[in-house]
Amino acid sequence: MQTSSMFSPAKPTFAPLRVRSLYTRPTPSTANDPSLMAEAAAAAGAAPKWAQKTITLPPQKRGCHLITPKIKKEIAQDLSEFKCGLAHLFLQHTSASLTINENYDSDVRDDTETFLNRIVPEGRSAPWRHTIEGPDDMPAHIKSSMFGCTLTVPITNGQLNMGTWQGIWLCEHRDNATPRKVVVTLNGI
Template identity: 45%
Template sequence: MTTAKSITRSAPSSVQATTIASSLLTMQTQGCGFIDLTGEAAKFVADVHARDGALTLFIRHTSASLTIQENADPSVLVDLSTVLARLAPDDEDAGWTHDTEGPDDMPAHIKTMLTGTSLHVPVLNGALALGTWQAIYLIEHRTRPHRREVVLQFVGASR
């Protein structure tokens, strides 16, 4: 077992959750790829005058997903797309039995299961508590464009 030589933790802070604010974010995707939602999430937090609490993002679909990933080097998103394609190929010869909407149907469901449908982001002092290189992304797993809905919900204290 190894131990860290220096661990620090700030003093706990608490607020009474007096606000629950929700909004539905709707977008048209252009097919497979990553869509940065960080700006929309930050705008929602500002619009509801959030101070401290938590933002939940939930996508209302089973063939698209949400993730927090690096926002500095675009090659990260390319490599992530490559690995998801390797794990669940859209190949008609892959042997998927569920192909109601085409050969990318079942692979899209698998990719969503691997990446997830919801995120939880702390809000501190009115801002998303994301790291310097983090961004919130919707991942479209279908090859055709789709209309996607993401529920945004802030729970916490407002200004």
């Protein structure tokens, strides 16, 4: 009796490693590849650049708000100096959050707020002990931790390199919000 094995070697699920010399100057065929531009700049002795700006956002009503235009406007001059790099956004608050999501249909922002309010109970009957600043405070802290207070976005040719339908949101989790500060740090070449 002949048996056959059901086992077949697994195919790799990763891309093969590309190895390039760090001493290669950019050519027209590599001039638009950010990773190759970074290597070429390093080989040519270009020093990484840094820029940082704190942006104050006006108080927003509770909910999710598209802030991409404001962020881009505030960092446009510095951003234009970078061919390749990273933009790091840090929200200096514990009762609001940042996320990247749909930038076109405001229903997505409204539905996200509805979802957050359903999964994190609020009010006097909620089980939270921390209520010094009001019944919406502890739920705001939990929601802030769920989405987080940081984002990192690639920079390519002086632009934030986000998808067509992506936008940066400020999620305000308090009923009576205050101005919010976002520190934007740019690093690259």
